[in-house]
Amino acid sequence: MFVTAVRVVSACALVVLAGSEVSADDKDPVYEGKKFSEWASIAQTGQSVRQRSLAIDALGKIWIMERRTGAIEYVTTVLRSDKSAAVRAQAAIVIAGLREEDMKQYGAPALIDVLKTEKESKVRKEIIAAMVKFPVVCAAGVESLTPSLKDPEPAVRIAAAEALALAGAMAKSAAPELIPLLKDTTKSVRVAAVYALGRVTPEAGTTVAETMAAMLSAEKDLDIRRELLASIGLLAEKSDPIVKALTVALTDAEDEVRRGAARTLGTFGAAAAPAVEDLFKLATTDKTKDIRVDAVRAFGSALGPTGVKARLKELRPLLDPSKQPDFEVRLALVEEIAALGYDHLGVDLMSPDKGVKAEALETIVALRLRLADPQVKVREAAGIAIRKIEKKPEPKKDPEKKQ
Numbered sequence: 221m222f223v224t225a226v227r228v229v230s231a232c233a234l235v236v237l238a239g240s241e242v243s244a245d246d247k248d249p250v251y252e253g254k255k256f257s258e259w260a261s262i263a264q265t266g267q268s269v270r271q272r273s274l275a276i277d278a279l280g281k282i283w284i285m286e287r288r289t290g291a292i293e294y295v296t297t298v299l300r301s302d303k304s305a306a307v308r309a310q311a312a313i314v315i316a317g318l319r320e321e322d323m324k325q326y327g328a329p330a331l332i333d334v335l336k337t338e339k340e341s342k343v344r345k346e347i348i349a350a351m352v353k354f355p356v357v358c359a360a361g362v363e364s365l366t367p368s369l370k371d372p373e374p375a376v377r378i379a380a381a382e383a384l385a386l387a388g389a390m391a392k393s394a395a396p397e398l399i400p401l402l403k404d405t406t407k408s409v410r411v412a413a414v415y416a417l418g419r420v421t422p423e424a425g426t427t428v429a430e431t432m433a434a435m436l437s438a439e440k441d442l443d444i445r446r447e448l449l450a451s452i453g454l455l456a457e458k459s460d461p462i463v464k465a466l467t468v469a470l471t472d473a474e475d476e477v478r479r480g481a482a483r484t485l486g487t488f489g490a491a492a493a494p495a496v497e498d499l500f501k502l503a504t505t506d507k508t509k510d511i512r513v514d515a516v517r518a519f520g521s522a523l524g525p526t527g528v529k530a531r532l533k534e535l536r537p538l539l540d541p542s543k544q545p546d547f548e549v550r551l552a553l554v555e556e557i558a559a560l561g562y563d564h565l566g567v568d569l570m571s572p573d574k575g576v577k578a579e580a581l582e583t584i585v586a587l588r589l590r591l592a593d594p595q596v597k598v599r600e601a602a603g604i605a606i607r608k609i610e611k612k613p614e615p616k617k618d619p620e621k622k623q
Contacts, residue, residue, distance in 0.1 A: 430459060568580035
């Protein structure tokens with residue numbers, strides 16, 4: 221997402237060549253009036269930067285058309301040794317256009333090796349841009365990529381963070397170098413760092429997630445808050461400070477933040493129990509339908525079957541279209557109640573305790589009313605819920621028991 225359109229166009233040019241551009245002479249094919257051997261010589265000894273850059277581009281195209289020339293090896297040699305940063309950058313751009321199998325054999329070793337010692341930011345940027353086309357190359361180059369997180373150019377720091385994110389868990393060793401970027405003066409760098417930290421599975425996952433949770437409470441920029449929520453969810457750390465920060469986010473003025481917080485809490489299960497009342501409030505009062513749906517789901521996940529059962533008296537009225545006009549929310553409520561099944565609710569229909577039995581019957585009555593709901597999806601879900609609750613499951617057969 222950080223690769224510029226210009227670079228994409230330059231790299232993709234390698235794969236759209238017309239067959240007529242290179243002659244049929246396999247040993248020394250001609251491209252745009254010059255033999256391969258001439259282009260190879262210019263790439264190595266051309267007097268001007270422009271000459272050598274054009275030669276590198278030509279060699280890349282010749283390689284695509286006639287691999288037996290070994291043209292790509294001249295390109296990687298130039299990447300390693302040319303005195304001009306512009307020419308080295310052009311070599312990286314050409315390598316970026318390689319096919320996957322060629323990248324693994326020829327491109328990746330050169331890119332990873334050169335990145336370790338390359339001093340020019342613009343060359344490092346192009347090297348990393350070539351690497352991000354193939355996550356496997358990023359994973360192999362973590363050690364080379366990590367120092368670029370300290371590059372003076374924001375674009376390079378962003379590209380390095382993106383590449384490390386693509387490397388996933390293979391880049392966990394880079395987490396300590398990514399964390400300082402959370403305070404970078406450039407917003408795009410901060411966004412890239414948050415994005416990467418959510419995907420490299422850092423060893424100190426709880427500490428990283430709590431740091432992000434603290435940022436969530438103080439951050440004003442919507443893009444960064446959105447990315448923070450996504451990464452906190454991916455890290456799946458459920459400590460009290462994280463749950464508290466997400467609970468506060470349920471009252472955020474931005475729809476995306478409230479929804480992201482509800483969805484993340486919905487993945488926490490019982491660990492989100494401290495947020496139950498805030499989730500219930502969100503489910504019943506938020507102005508945005510989709511947020512109410514997510515809040516219902518998170519509410520059910522946080523409480524579990526026993527907790528949902530204890531709140532049926534509050535949930536039943538919400539099944540009424542006059543109180544909850546959005547059928548998607550009613551559908552979510554029906555499905556959460558259905559999840560109680562026979563074991564948690566249906567068995568109460570046979571209870572000798574009149575109060576317990578009456579509570580279960582009221583829920584069945586409320587579900588039966590939904591069989592006439594204006595929306596077919598709610599009607600279907602209500603029918604499924606009633607069957608789940610009323611029908612006692614078949615005893616599980618012992619597979620080892622002889623028939």
